[in-house]
Amino acid sequence: MRILGIEGTAWAASAAVFETDTLSVSKARQDASADGVFETDDLADPSDDHVFIETDAYQPDSGGIHPREAAEHMGEQIPQVVETAIAHAEERAAADGTAAPIDAVAFSRGPGLGPCLRIVATAARAVAQRFDVPLVGVNHMVAHLEVGRHRSGFDSPVCLNASGANAHVLGYRNGRYRVLGETMDTGAGNAIDKFTRHVGWQHPGGPKVERHARDGEYHPLPYVVKGMDFSFSGIMSAAKQAVDEDVPVDDVCRGLEETIFGMLTEVSERALSLTGADELVLGGGVGQNERLQRMLGEMCEQRGADFHAPENRFLRDNAGMIAMLGAKMYAAGDTLAIADSAIDSNFRPDEVEVRWRGPAESVDRRGRVETEVQGAEATVTIEADRVVKARSPRSYRHPTLDERLRTERTRQEVRLTSEARRHGVPTPLVRDVDPEEARIVFQRVGSADLRESLTAESVGAVGEHLARIHDAGFVHGDPTTRNVRVGRRVAPPDERAGSARADGPRTGASREQRVFLIDFGLGYYTGEPEDHAMDLHVLAQSLAGTADDPEALFSAACDAYRAESGHADDVFASLADIEGRGRYQ
Numbered sequence: 001m002r003i004l005g006i007e008g009t010a011w012a013a014s015a016a017v018f019e020t021d022t023l024s025v026s027k028a029r030q031d032a033s034a035d036g037v038f039e040t041d042d043l044a045d046p047s048d049d050h051v052f053i054e055t056d057a058y059q060p061d062s063g064g065i066h067p068r069e070a071a072e073h074m075g076e077q078i079p080q081v082v083e084t085a086i087a088h089a090e091e092r093a094a095a096d097g098t099a100a101p102i103d104a105v106a107f108s109r110g111p112g113l114g115p116c117l118r119i120v121a122t123a124a125r126a127v128a129q130r131f132d133v134p135l136v137g138v139n140h141m142v143a144h145l146e147v148g149r150h151r152s153g154f155d156s157p158v159c160l161n162a163s164g165a166n167a168h169v170l171g172y173r174n175g176r177y178r179v180l181g182e183t184m185d186t187g188a189g190n191a192i193d194k195f196t197r198h199v200g201w202q203h204p205g206g207p208k209v210e211r212h213a214r215d216g217e218y219h220p221l222p223y224v225v226k227g228m229d230f231s232f233s234g235i236m237s238a239a240k241q242a243v244d245e246d247v248p249v250d251d252v253c254r255g256l257e258e259t260i261f262g263m264l265t266e267v268s269e270r271a272l273s274l275t276g277a278d279e280l281v282l283g284g285g286v287g288q289n290e291r292l293q294r295m296l297g298e299m300c301e302q303r304g305a306d307f308h309a310p311e312n313r314f315l316r317d318n319a320g321m322i323a324m325l326g327a328k329m330y331a332a333g334d335t336l337a338i339a340d341s342a343i344d345s346n347f348r349p350d351e352v353e354v355r356w357r358g359p360a361e362s363v364d365r366r367g368r369v370e371t372e373v374q375g376a377e378a379t380v381t382i383e384a385d386r387v388v389k390a391r392s393p394r395s396y397r398h399p400t401l402d403e404r405l406r407t408e409r410t411r412q413e414v415r416l417t418s419e420a421r422r423h424g425v426p427t428p429l430v431r432d433v434d435p436e437e438a439r440i441v442f443q444r445v446g447s448a449d450l451r452e453s454l455t456a457e458s459v460g461a462v463g464e465h466l467a468r469i470h471d472a473g474f475v476h477g478d479p480t481t482r483n484v485r486v487g488r489r490v491a492p493p494d495e496r497a498g499s500a501r502a503d504g505p506r507t508g509a510s511r512e513q514r515v516f517l518i519d520f521g522l523g524y525y526t527g528e529p530e531d532h533a534m535d536l537h538v539l540a541q542s543l544a545g546t547a548d549d550p551e552a553l554f555s556a557a558c559d560a561y562r563a564e565s566g567h568a569d570d571v572f573a574s575l576a577d578i579e580g581r582g583r584y585q
């Protein structure tokens with residue numbers, strides 16, 4: 001199969017030809033499910049794919065990307081890169097004797113700058129008509145992560161996308177890519193580029209920051225991770241201020257890399273831990289950064305996961321990834337009529353109905369029985385009646401930042417775990433603490449993580465508990481389905497009358513579950529409705545990553561929250577605001 005791809009969401013006027021035999025993989029799997037025989041040896045290697053990419057980059061004279069100039073660039077360059085790619089496809093077809101040079105045309109449908117996208121879509125429609133082949137509308141963000149999955153051969157990895165206008169962690173489940181965590185403000189590259197504009201360096205800033213960071217000493221900047229979400233705006237203001245106050249620019253660049261990439265690595269590790277996945281792929285232009293790749297590689301190695309970063313030509317915006325995903329979509333019958341091929345400049349990756357992956361595939365690998373849990377931050381050893389949680393050093397992080405995060409979070413976890421209990425929220429008792437070693441001994445609670453016991457009752461209890469701690473003036477910071485333990489409630493003695501065993505069958509309220517909040521390491525004191533709403537947002541995202549009916553469960557949590565909270569209206573107003581934030585400007 002040979003597919004023509006066209007990309008032009010912002011800066012890269014790009015066209016590509018992707019030719020593959022590997023799509024027989026999914027066909028081989030389907031055949032195997034029919035007759036039960038599946039020979040992996042029969043599969044072609046993705047590195048045997050033939051990929052030709054022709055790109056003309058838009059380079060602003062000064063400042064950042066100007067939408068009008070970018071569109072002018074697309075208008076001038078797209079026809080020419082497309083003709084070059086078509087000529088290449090025709091040569092390939094002549095060489096191997098195929099009648100048609102291409103089987104389909106794939107184009108970036110969004111997200112991106114509207115005027116640029118329209119030029120790309122018009123070009124794609126024209127080529128589809130000229131060769132009388134189907135049109136495939138590709139989500140650019142999903143292409144950024146599928147290219148890594150395809151090249152790595154991984155089954156169902158967690159995907160970190162670090163591009164210019166975006167930054168998010170995703171995993172596939174139940175027919176869609178689920179956003180497990182994302183930036184609450186700008187994209188990773190845009191944040192860096194804003195800083196370099198302030199310093200007076202030419203766009204794009206990423207490679208310059210990388211060069212300068214090599215000679216710099218780490219300069220501390222604010223580190224903001226909330227569950228698997230994160231924010232860059234505070235870091236950027238602090239970085240600009242630092243250069244204005246004569247901190248050497250090389251040191252600020254080093255601080256930026258250590259902080260931003262430390263955060264992206266941490267949230268990736270959280271996503272691996274939440275889902276139980278043991279594969280990570282990287283996508284996006286910022287992914288070309290060597291320090292980021294090293295951090296992710298080191299983190300994965302330490303937890304026994306596999307990591308893959310595709311080559312740079314597939315990381316930055318390129319039509320190769322569009323053609324590659326286009327091929328998968330085409331093979332799955334996912335084509336567009338010209339009349340339905342409108343662009344979507346806010347096209348989110350979780351809106352895409354994924355037809356090229358099987359329903360049985362999932363990033364979520366649950367149900368393993370473990371006595372030692374490799375959490376995102378800590379190793380947790382589970383004993384008969386206690387658990388030992390040790391935040392071991394993370395060698396991917398700068399040692400100063402690592403030391404600070406481990407001690408602060410250990411102290412905070414102990415303080416807030418106890419404080420929540422004082423407000424009537426079930427939490428494990430703290431039996432021992434060693435802040436120097438970042439080690440806590442807790443009472444063992446519950447019989448399963450919430451993700452293995454997802455009912456409206458248990459998720460509702462989480463909503464109620466969150467409302468209580470929020471009214472008490474603090475947040476949990478990471479209320480995912482792994483940070484809640486569920487167990488049968490042990491009835492008080494008077495309810496036990498007539499029952500020989502404390503855990504035997506009983507009636508009424510005594511059969512209720514007890515729902516414990518654990519892992520308060522990211523919690524902090526705050527009365528801001530927006531911070532409280534973030535807890536609910538983190539819960540909603542983790543339900544989307546682990547539950548089959550996330551909406552119903554989340555609404556159970558919201559109902560219980562409303563019933564318990566003294567300021568629910570403000571919190572839900574902020575939540576609507578957080579969820580409605582467009583992040584593709």
Ligand SMILES: C[C@@H](O)[C@H](NC(=O)OP(=O)(O)OC[C@H]1O[C@@H](n2cnc3c(N)ncnc32)[C@H](O)[C@@H]1O)C(=O)O
Nearest residue numbers: 009010163164165166189204205206285286289316317
């Ligand atoms: C919607 C689409 O147009 C957009 N594409 C995009 O932003 O281009 P991309 O090629 O994925 O990423 C460009 C960004 O990647 C950064 N970048 C490039 N090389 C870098 C490096 N070595 N270190 C850090 N950042 C780097 C640039 O500074 C720039 O901000 C997106 O995918 O979000």
Ligand SMILES: Nc1ncnc2c1ncn2[C@@H]1O[C@H](COP(=O)(O)OP(=O)(O)OP(=O)(O)O)[C@@H](O)[C@H]1O
Nearest residue numbers: 273373375376377378380428442443444445482519
């Ligand atoms: N007190 C406890 N009782 C029973 N199980 C526990 C307890 N504390 C932790 N666990 C188990 O260990 C797992 C990891 O614990 P915890 O979330 O505290 O570590 P972590 O490294 O912070 O993980 P993450 O950051 O991925 O949430 C939990 O999901 C739970 O299964």
Ligand SMILES: [Fe+2]
Nearest residue numbers: 163164285317
């Ligand atoms: Fe991109």
